Amino acid sequence: MRFLHVTHQYPPAIGGSEKYIADLSEALVARGHQVDVFTTRAKDYHSWRAELPPFDCQNGVTVYRFASLRRGPMTWRMLHFGLRNYWRTRSRRYEPFIFLGGGPNSAGMAWAMWRRAGQYDLIHLNCLVYTHVVYGYRIAKRLGLPVVMTPHAHIEQEQTYNIGFQRAALLGADHVIADTTAERDRFLELGVNPWQVSVSGVGLNLAAYRHDMDTAAARKKLNLLPDAFIVLFLGRKVQYKGWDMALEAYTAIREQYPHLHFLAVGPETDDSARLWPRYQHTPGIHVMGKVSEADKLAALQACDCLILPSAGEAFGIVFLEAWLMGKPVIGLRTQAVSSLVQHGYDGLLAEPGNPADLTALLAHLVTNPHLARQMGRRGRQKVLQHYTTAHIANKTEAIYMQTLRRHRRKTDS
Amino acid sequence: MMKICVIGPQAPTQQQLLTMFRQRGDDIVTGEGESPPPAGVYLCVAITDAIKTATRGVVILDARPDFAPAVGEGAMYADICLVATDDDRLRLVDEFGCEPARIFVAADNHRAVEIIDRAARDTLLPAPALSRPQKTESTLPLNDAHSPDVALAQIRGRLRAIEQQADVVLRHYRVRSGAPLVGRFIVWLRRNLTSHLREPYLDPILNKQVAFNTQLVQELQTMLSVQADLLHRLEKLEQAILPDKNGRE
Structure with missing residues (x-):
């Protein structure tokens, strides 16, 4: 069968939803389907600057990239103006500001879809927060094609899925794939037909995580103490990821547990630049910026637990990565993360906005390393059973077939 | 009248089910392989390629007589899956990640006929949510965060x-x-x-x-x-x- 995947960015651009669509596309190609991807040439959604080549072939997936309108200070102001007034008034007149301010606004991609999408059996739209989903949806409907959508909605942030034009696309899609049960429940509340929504999640490509490094070797590679208890923060060092909250929890108990160390891995941001001076004298903090995949695996292998008190995760692929390495996780009790992490079984969940709770949970893991290992083992089992790329590809392929059947039943009648 | 295409070898329960459809006047045909004849309902009584490749009609997997692990791998491709017990339903969801809304417990053939009938007419409501004990095994008491x-x-x-x-x-x-x-x-x-x-x-x-x-x-x-x-x-x-x-x- 021929599938068209439409997404805002595609690797080498970094991100959870980018990885999701790339892994899925490659897995479907391996099953004998033809998968083409329409995306932008951007690597950075802050600017939508065209950096990548217009055509690419990655592991059998043909990637067509289109330039989109650059996002500058004016565009950002337009977006903020639209969002501010939309939530205040719920008036449709502010939607164009959000649409134009959000992007990617790619006339080339829209035109290519209009000309060529008819040759595909089904269109899969990825990441509802961006506007390519909206014009992708309109064009697919005009061409009479079935549409599957993976919104990756941050359910605590309504602006990522509940603007008028986003809601119309969500309700009109032939099938919606939610990352978590909490996300599915939110879509049902919004009025999505229960037959047309499934929970799938994101899968890990196990081959990419194969390595022959044990914990001691990983620590040696990263110059970490062999007998320390290492807490890992892995992700962009931005405020909503809970980066400052994790550091605060660490600082609070560091004196009590001198063998405790904090490893922070991920791209630096303005937030982290502002925060670092406060912790420059705190002992045991190891900082790494943006790292290679090999170093990321080493960090995951070297740590004793992962801490990611993020308030805005659609799914939390990092939790899966830590679990795959047999490490327990600490997150926030948000709706999405609670659907993934089972408190006390394969990880721990702290109350949002309560750093003391996070501190207590971290102290609990530090004082009970055997419990940490047990949780990590359970998490690994969970990943192998439900969150591998093969499993997600099975599910998505099944959803495609169900959607096609349903669409044909509708058009036949 | 429905046209039902049966795929795979039938157990006695399924033969009884087909007899019930015949008595109602439905058209029953048998099919094999990747391209079974056109029909409104494809009733698969075993895991076959047709479950994965059918692009028309409603695909129903009847896994009641013999629930084997292989069922789980094919079940997610079917529109509806019929199982005999709640335990089988739980297994399909927990072990194979199937959608609970698409798995129905049909203890007898009357219930199975009703489900298939509604599925073919697009009037079937999703199966009820699963009820199961929570796996919260917090082996050690957690610290009081507010201490x-x-x-x-x-x-x-x-x-x-x-x-x-x-x-x-x-x-x-x-x-x-x-x-x-x-x-x-x-x-x-x-x-x-x-x-x-x-x-x-x-x-x-x-x-x-x-x-x-x-x-x-x-x-x-x-x-x-x-x-x-x-x-x-x-x-x-x-x-x-x-x-x-x-x-x-």
Whole structure:
């Protein structure tokens, strides 16, 4: 069968939803389907600057990239103006500001879809927060094609899925794939037909995580103490990821547990630049910026637990990565993360906005390393059973077939 | 009247089911392989390629007579899956990640006919949510996050971080210039051009600010110690009072 995947960015651009669509596309190609991807040439959604080549072939997936309108200070102001007034008034007149301010606004991609999408059996739209989903949806409907959508909605942030034009696309899609049960429940509340929504999640490509490094070797590679208890923060060092909250929890108990160390891995941001001076004298903090995949695996292998008190995760692929390495996780009790992490079984969940709770949970893991290992083992089992790329590809392929059947039943009648 | 295409070898239960459809006047055909004949309903009684490849009709997997692990791998491709017991339903969801809404328990053929009928007419409601015991195995009791010790440790950590920032003066800063030959002159010039601002005005203000910051942190630490002492005394009092209170109640 021929599938068209439409997404805002595609690797080498970094991100959870980018990885999701790339892994899925490659897995479907391996099953004998033809998968083409329409995306932008951007690597950075802050600017939508065209950096990548217009055509690419990655592991059998043909990637067509289109330039989109650059996002500058004016565009950002337009977006903020639209969002501010939309939530205040719920008036449709502010939607164009959000649409134009959000992007990617790619006339080339829209035109290519209009000309060529008819040759595909089904269109899969990825990441509802961006506007390519909206014009992708309109064009697919005009061409009479079935549409599957993976919104990756941050359910605590309504602006990522509940603007008028986003809601119309969500309700009109032939099938919606939610990352978590909490996300599915939110879509049902919004009025999505229960037959047309499934929970799938994101899968890990196990081959990419194969390595022959044990914990001691990983620590040696990263110059970490062999007998320390290492807490890992892995992700962009931005405020909503809970980066400052994790550091605060660490600082609070560091004196009590001198063998405790904090490893922070991920791209630096303005937030982290502002925060670092406060912790420059705190002992045991190891900082790494943006790292290679090999170093990321080493960090995951070297740590004793992962801490990611993020308030805005659609799914939390990092939790899966830590679990795959047999490490327990600490997150926030948000709706999405609670659907993934089972408190006390394969990880721990702290109350949002309560750093003391996070501190207590971290102290609990530090004082009970055997419990940490047990949780990590359970998490690994969970990943192998439900969150591998093969499993997600099975599910998505099944959803495609169900959607096609349903669409044909509708058009036949 | 429905046209039902049956795929795979039939067990006695399924033969009875087909007899019921025939008695109603439905058209029953059999099909094999990847391209079965066109029909409104494809009733798969075993895992076949047709489950994965059918692009028309409603695909129903009847896994009631023989629930094998292979069923799980194919079940997610079917529109509807029929199982005999709640345990089988739970297994399909937990072990194979199937959608609970698409798995129906049909204890007898009458119920199976009703489900298939509704599915073919698109009037079937999703199966009810699963009810199962939670797997919360918190093997050790968790610390009380609101206990005074945890809260105090939190504040102490923050105070330590603030204390380290109290000295806001850039004491290691030196005016430098990388310019060849005239570099030292530029350094001298810059130092002297700014000294009239720095010495009488900026330096005293910054020194006052540092003294103020340091004193403030010390005061806060003293207050924290007093508060910690009070909290511990309060805790002891509560412990002393509570049994008595319970006893009286």
